[in-house]
Amino acid sequence: MHILVCVKQVPDTKIIKIDPKTNTLDRRGVPAILNPYDTHAVEEAVRLRARYGGKVSILSMGPPQAVAAIKKCVEIGADVGYLISDRAFAGADTLATSYALSRAINRIMKEEPLDLVICGKMAIDGDTGQVGPGVARRMNIPPLTGVKKIVEIDEANRKIIVHRKLEDGYEVLESSLPCLLTVEKEINEVPYSPLPNMIRAARYQPTVWTVNDLEDVERSQLGLKGSPTIVGKMFSPPKPEGGKRLTGTIDQQVSQLVDILLKEKRELLVQGGK
Numbered sequence: 532m533h534i535l536v537c538v539k540q541v542p543d544t545k546i547i548k549i550d551p552k553t554n555t556l557d558r559r560g561v562p563a564i565l566n567p568y569d570t571h572a573v574e575e576a577v578r579l580r581a582r583y584g585g586k587v588s589i590l591s592m593g594p595p596q597a598v599a600a601i602k603k604c605v606e607i608g609a610d611v612g613y614l615i616s617d618r619a620f621a622g623a624d625t626l627a628t629s630y631a632l633s634r635a636i637n638r639i640m641k642e643e644p645l646d647l648v649i650c651g652k653m654a655i656d657g658d659t660g661q662v663g664p665g666v667a668r669r670m671n672i673p674p675l676t677g678v679k680k681i682v683e684i685d686e687a688n689r690k691i692i693v694h695r696k697l698e699d700g701y702e703v704l705e706s707s708l709p710c711l712l713t714v715e716k717e718i719n720e721v722p723y724s725p726l727p728n729m730i731r732a733a734r735y736q737p738t739v740w741t742v743n744d745l746e747d748v749e750r751s752q753l754g755l756k757g758s759p760t761i762v763g764k765m766f767s768p769p770k771p772e773g774g775k776r777l778t779g780t781i782d783q784q785v786s787q788l789v790d791i792l793l794k795e796k797r798e799l800l801v802q803g804g805k
């Protein structure tokens with residue numbers, strides 16, 4: 532079974548700040564990491580390879596430094612990696628990103644057909660969750676989003692059964708193969724990488740393709756030119772004001788809470804009546 536995992540290198544959002552003057556991300560000195568959801572996607576692909584055999588390939592679009600994210604995937608256990616990197620891809624929104632990725636997937640599939648594509652549920656910087664479904668649409672394969680468990684793959688009948696997370700539980704979905712999954716973090720726990728993988732990753736160099744290495748590419752659909760999204764404004768949300776702390780015995784606190792809720796209700800009714 533050939534599994535392809537799409538991964539994104541992202542700034543560590545625990546550290547990143549927004550420059551209040553320019554309203555842009557201040558990336559200075561911020562380390563780049565493998566998108567945490569993608570770490571789980573790679574781990575799941577490696578586990579599937581252990582169950583069903585085959586190969587795990589990685590694909591990323593990004594600047595040359597994104598090689599580090601692919602090396603991290605090799606550390607987790609991936610077999611090979613591809614980076615598409617070119618000025619023509621710069622400034623891509625989710626539409627142009629999924630287009631470029633799908634063109635690269637086409638090339639990979641020419642070398643070796645794919646059974647499954649796995650993406651993270653979302654990237655922690657862009658946060659849209661649109662790239663996975665966008666890639667699936669372009670490849671004309673079913674997208675199964677928010678997957679929290681892969682129950683079974685029936686290779687002979689080309690079928691997969693997964694659990695898809697819902698707000699109040701999960702649903703069981705069956706799909707034909709090939710298909711694309713976007714996975715939740717809870718799908719697995721990523722263990723520390725074994726030493727041989729770390730050594731292999733340190734020496735590993737992924738295949739790097741520019742736009743000229745991809746076939747049937749409509750250049751107007753790439754990068755900034757192919758990106759209809761306009762970022763109107765970026766800002767840090769105001770810090771929530773501290774809540775009111777109730778004191779006294781439990782009974783006193785409950786009584787205070789009821790008074791507050793009734794007062795708020797009265798105020799809302801007065802406002803509604805105006």
Ligand SMILES: Cc1cc2nc3c(=O)[nH]c(=O)nc-3n(C[C@H](O)[C@H](O)[C@H](O)COP(=O)(O)OP(=O)(O)OC[C@H]3O[C@@H](n4cnc5c(N)ncnc54)[C@H](O)[C@@H]3O)c2cc1C
Pocket residue numbers: 537538539540566568569590591592593621622623624625626628632649650651652653654655656657658659660661662663758760761762
């Ligand atoms: C006008 C505009 C210009 C932009 N310019 C740039 C830019 O120059 N450089 C830049 O880095 N970002 C740029 N961005 C941000 C970029 O659009 C998004 O980060 C990117 O399209 C992915 O969207 P997302 O982060 O919401 O990913 P999501 O859709 O949340 O990601 C879901 C999953 O898709 C896969 N995925 C997402 N992105 C990639 C990728 N690049 N390679 C492989 N797999 C991926 C991963 O599996 C990920 O877990 C720009 C955005 C806009 C609107």
